[in-house]
Amino acid sequence: MYEDMVTARLYEERLQDEYMEGKRPGFDISAGDIPGELHLAAGQEAAAVGVCYHLRDDDTVTAPHRPHHVAIAKGVDLKRMTAEIFGRETGLCHGKGGHMHLFDPDVNFACSGIIAEGCPPALGAAMAAKKRNTDSVAVAYLGEGAIDQGGFLESLNMASVHDLPVVFVVEDNDWAISMPKDRVTRPDDGSKRADGFDMRGVRVDSDDARAIYEAGGEAVARARDGNGPTVLEVQVHRRMGHFMGDPETYRPEEDQQRAADRDSIERLAADMREFGIDEAELEEIRDRAAERVDEAVTWAKQQPLPEPEAAHDHVFTNPPSGVTDEEPEFPGSGAAAGGDD
Amino acid sequence: MSGSDPASDSGGETEGGGDDSIERAGGGSNGTDGGTDTIETDGGADRVPVDSGALWPGDTDDDVGLLLNWFVAEGSRVTEGNRIAEFQVEKVDVDVPAPATGTLAEIAVDEDGEFDRGDVLAYVETEG
């Protein structure tokens, strides 16, 4: 768990550096090796690992536009994910998706750049598990801003009605881009949304990795055992802007400072020391994570860019004609040529 | 970070930098109301520099800016306080107001030009 969190943090910090390459002094979003938007999740790692630690490869996770920490915790191939972020041909999606649209069927991971959009597909994955009598579960990640979307509320009702093995993890980082939660959302505790749909809602008031691990374990176990869905809201902290390029001029200094001061990774390290894990061992974990991140980025940057004409691939799975090129001929069944006299 | 002295060559690294080197008061640190030191020119009119240092956003570590837009052309009339340009530092856009009423005599940093904190962006000539 600690290793995944450290990996995710180092990964975001490294991506931030890579992203800024070629974007100074004038920040041009379309310049550099990683163009486009980049939403980083530094400060939200605990919400990812605390829940995903309880998941298997056959469990489904849908992540929103800020997906890297969740992808790492779910075991998405880090090298191919990085290559995708760099827009390379060997990336998870052959360069078609980019950082908000990471898909890895090996570990049943998908993303959407449109908030709350992962909720209905998570229902579907849970439905499939239920119909097939497997004990797989589905987890939909979303931000606290997204709980105001109809798609989320509709999904809660349906999950409750059908008693689906699904967990909705709400990462509450207090900000919907520039809008503080208290200006756009009631009630303050998003897990209370569950009450209205007659399902379980839990809020973890801090980004303490152990507390989230407990709550996440319980929610996943309930789903796996056929005891129904849960809304699990977790208080996290956004250590960076909504997207790289966000000057955060709307955000009070003290709020940024609070996010910077509260470091769930440091807290977990302190806990581990209390449990007798020595510094050398922690250091070893950190080194291993750093090496893994460096290896992924180095590999990704060596990968080829896609050919321009590759843009036309993958619109469909089957050819445009569908599964057949031929129409059968049944004598007498075709419309007779010409009208009736 | 320190409120270091602004680079003393005026617009040296930017295209179209002013070529007559002019003594500038170093108003590089944040919050000072720099940018209104006047320089006598031979025309009898005063040339008021547009000092980027005085406009620098307070919470940035970056000492390099990028000129995004000029909204008035050289030779145009400008009114003190009205926006004449904007530049960007560390993703923050900064409006540039005219330091005095008069004529925009010279643009020292062109659009898309990079400049250092404290560089003069332009000169406004006031009626003598």
Added chain:
Amino acid sequence: MSTPTQEAVGRTATMSDAMVEAVAHEMRADEEVFYMGEDVADYGGIFDSTTGLLDEFGRDRVMDVPISETAYLGAAVGAAQAGMRPIAELMFVDFFGVAMDQIYNQMAKNTYMSGGSFSVPMVLTTAVGGTYNDAAQHSQTLYGTFAHLPGMKVVVPSTAYDAKGLMHNAIRDDDPVVYMFHKRLMGIGWMPAPDGPKTPVPEEDYTIPFGKADVKRQGDDVTVVTLGLHVHRALDAAETLADEGVDAEVIDLRTLKPLDRETVLESVRKTGRLVVVDEDYQSYGLTGEIISSVAEADLDALEAVERVAVPDVPIPYSRPMEDAVIPGAEDVAEAVRSVGK
């Protein structure tokens, strides 16, 4: 009222400045005008569409809203029907899916369904377009989608001067107007605009009528019809072509609904050659509409025709592929060469 000429003006403005100026003017003139959207208050609009409005008008008239497009776009419809003049912003046009029912089953149809007894005097502002590697869910223009559905007036400015006049007209119009602004044209610090959109803009208010295309460049040899960002790409192409001895006329549609077919037809009668350039998907869209309008009205006027648009694939993330599907100036020039002179 007479429209002041651009040339008589001493100052230039970016397209976002011009839009905001028009909005602010109308808000001062009419207390019933208010602006609603995500991140429109403290942030000033993700794409600088509301910079400074909060300071002047306060939270009651410049409203940050929950991320609930169905609710607040539907609320705009209701407020408009109650006689107010709301401006509601859909942050990216790509997000239309979560609220299209309010947009096209209510906003667009209520006047008609009520037999004219209700008006819906609102403006729906929305950011469109790609070119900065934001991938399939954040890069579309969807011009054709909105223009296809009856009951909405659809506006696409390409310069600051046009943006201001069209915004004044949009707010004063008693019908729903979809005001689609291209992110690349706004003059945002982190997304550098081409040189064209920043133009002289008169200080006073003025209106530009809908359904009046603007000939952005006169020419005798070939007619290029386009809109939005591609006005500037077409003008770049025209410069290149001029060196080759080809004199291209560039028509900026400015509004899609109503559509100025007459100006297009007049130009084609002069040149005999038509190239239509669009940043939307090719099939069933704008390019086909323009060409069929000309063909229907005067087939003999048409000697050669070519269209340049996004092929029927979602917008890919990686730079080489995005560049391949979004038409560039060279693609336009190539199409002009292919229709001959």
